[in-house]
Amino acid sequence: SASLYQGPMKSVCTPLLNCYACPSALLSCPIGTLQHFAAAGNVSWYAVGTLSVVGASAGRMTCGTLCPFGALQDLLYKFRGWKVSLPHWTRYLRYAVLAGLVFIIPWLTRENWFSKLCPVGTLMGGLPWVAMNAGIRSMVRSLFWVKIAILLFFVTTSTMVKRPFCRAFCPLGAIFSLFNKSSFLQLAWDPDTCTRCGKCRMICPVDIRPDRNPTDPDCLRCLDCTRCPSLKLTTVFHRQPFGEPAVPASVARSV
Structure with a gap:
C-alpha cells in the first residue's frame, strides 16, 4: 500500500x-x-x-x-x-x-x-x-x-x-x-555561419527548423541544436551573441 x-x-x-x-x-x-x-x-x-x-x-x-x-x-x-x-x-x-x-x-x-x-x-x-x-x-x-x-x-x-x-x-x-518570443532566455541563430544543412531539424525533438525561426512556439529550448555553432542560448538583452551581422558583399562593393 x-x-x-x-x-x-x-x-x-x-x-x-x-x-x-x-x-x-x-x-x-x-x-x-x-x-x-x-x-x-x-x-x-x-x-x-x-x-x-x-x-x-x-x-x-x-x-x-x-x-x-x-x-x-x-x-x-x-x-x-x-x-x-x-x-x-x-x-x-x-x-x-x-x-x-x-x-x-x-x-x-x-x-x-x-x-x-x-x-x-x-x-x-x-x-x-x-x-x-x-x-x-x-x-x-x-x-x-x-x-x-x-x-x-x-x-x-x-x-x-x-x-x-x-x-x-x-x-x-x-x-x-506563449512566452517563447519574449522570454528572458532566447535561442539565437547566426545566418553568417549557417550552412542550411538541416541537421538542426533532424535532431530537434519537435521537428522544427531553429535556423528559420529560433523563437518558434513549438521550440522546447532543449538546446540539442546548440551543438551546432550557428545556434546559441542567449538572453533577450543580447539578441546578437555572434557579433554584428556581416556586411553583404553587394553592399561592400558599393562602398
Missing part, C-alpha cells in the same frame, strides 16, 4: 505536469490547480503567476529539460519503425485542450476533466495506485480503461511521431509557448 502526501509542499506548484495523485508527488500540478479553481468558478492567481514567471524566464525550457513524460516520448521515438510528421495545424489543438478541458468544461461541469483523462496522471498516479492498493483495484471502472487507452495511444504514436503529446495536446506547453 501507499499513502498520498498531503503536507505543506502540496500547495507549491511545479512547472511540470505532476499528477497530484502520484504516490511520490510532493508538489502540486499547475494544470490541476488551474482546473480545480475553474471548477469552483474561480481563478488561481497563484498558479497563473507561477506559470507566468517561469514562462517569462525561459519559455518552454522546462518542457525540453525537465519533463519526464517528454523524456519518455523521446525514448520511444528511438525505436525503429515507421516515422511520420505531424501536420502544422495540430499545434493549435493544445490551445483547444487548454481552453476546453482546463477552463470551460470544468467550469460548466464542476469536474476536473483534464485530470480525469491526462495520460501523465494515468502513468504517474493511476497505474501505481491500482498496482499497489487492492482496495483501489476493486474500485476500477470504465473511466480507468478509457485513461489506459489514451495512455496507450500516446505511447504508440510516440514510436512514430516526435513528442505527439507535447506538440499537440499538452495544455502546460500551450501556456509556456
Whole structure:
C-alpha cells in the first residue's frame, strides 16, 4: 500500500505536469490547480503567476529539460519503425485542450476533466495506485480503461511521431509557448555561419527548423541544436551573441 502526501509542499506548484495523485508527488500540478479553481468558478492567481514567471524566464525550457513524460516520448521515438510528421495545424489543438478541458468544461461541469483523462496522471498516479492498493483495484471502472487507452495511444504514436503529446495536446506547453518570443532566455541563430544543412531539424525533438525561426512556439529550448555553432542560448538583452551581422558583399562593393 501507499499513502498520498498531503503536507505543506502540496500547495507549491511545479512547472511540470505532476499528477497530484502520484504516490511520490510532493508538489502540486499547475494544470490541476488551474482546473480545480475553474471548477469552483474561480481563478488561481497563484498558479497563473507561477506559470507566468517561469514562462517569462525561459519559455518552454522546462518542457525540453525537465519533463519526464517528454523524456519518455523521446525514448520511444528511438525505436525503429515507421516515422511520420505531424501536420502544422495540430499545434493549435493544445490551445483547444487548454481552453476546453482546463477552463470551460470544468467550469460548466464542476469536474476536473483534464485530470480525469491526462495520460501523465494515468502513468504517474493511476497505474501505481491500482498496482499497489487492492482496495483501489476493486474500485476500477470504465473511466480507468478509457485513461489506459489514451495512455496507450500516446505511447504508440510516440514510436512514430516526435513528442505527439507535447506538440499537440499538452495544455502546460500551450501556456509556456506563449512566452517563447519574449522570454528572458532566447535561442539565437547566426545566418553568417549557417550552412542550411538541416541537421538542426533532424535532431530537434519537435521537428522544427531553429535556423528559420529560433523563437518558434513549438521550440522546447532543449538546446540539442546548440551543438551546432550557428545556434546559441542567449538572453533577450543580447539578441546578437555572434557579433554584428556581416556586411553583404553587394553592399561592400558599393562602398
